[in-house]
Amino acid sequence: MKEPALPRLGAIAVVLHQGKVLLVRRKNPPDAGLWGFPGGHVDAGETALAAAARELAEETGVIARPVRYLTNLDIILHDAAGALQFHFLLAVVLCDYVSGTPVAADDVTDAGWIAVADVRTLPSSADVDRIIALAYSTTPTIGPI
Incomplete structure (x- = not known):
């Protein structure tokens, strides 16, 4: 695989609702088959x-209002030979649920x-548990049920 020319900027949506979190199972690398946040x-x-x-x-049909940034994640993955495969920031x-049923x-x-x-x-992407804990710890009006 050819090394990426530049890091890519991405965004993930953390949506908490009634003691649950909205997760998706990724179809494509780098986290194909793993559960993580839509983005x-x-x-x-x-x-x-x-x-x-x-x-x-786009990924779930769920509508939510973006509230604020929680953190950033550096995703830097190398192959067995040490070549850079993926580099994302x-x-x-954190988003407030508005409407929709995930599909x-x-x-x-x-x-x-x-x-x-x-x-x-669940088989999950790195940091999923940590991000959920961060979302609850910085959102005093909600908590796990």
Whole structure:
């Protein structure tokens, strides 16, 4: 695989609702088959906040309002020979659920509301548990049920 020319900017949407978190199973590398947050690339001229909401709708059909940035994730993956395969900077965006029932679309194979207590039982992308904990710790009006 050819090394990426530049790091890519992406955004992921963290949506908490009634003690559950919205997760998707990724279809494509680097996390194919793993559960994680809906998200994708930030388009030119688009904020990461807007990209998170757009990607959420594209991948799941769920509508949410981006509230604030929670953190950033550096995703840097190398192959066995040490060559760079993927380099993403992901803006993690907390979003307030507005409407919709999750349906897998675009580049995901499954989507759904997962009970926070059940997330650890899923094959997940790195940092999913940490991001959920961060979302709850910085959002005093909500908490796991």
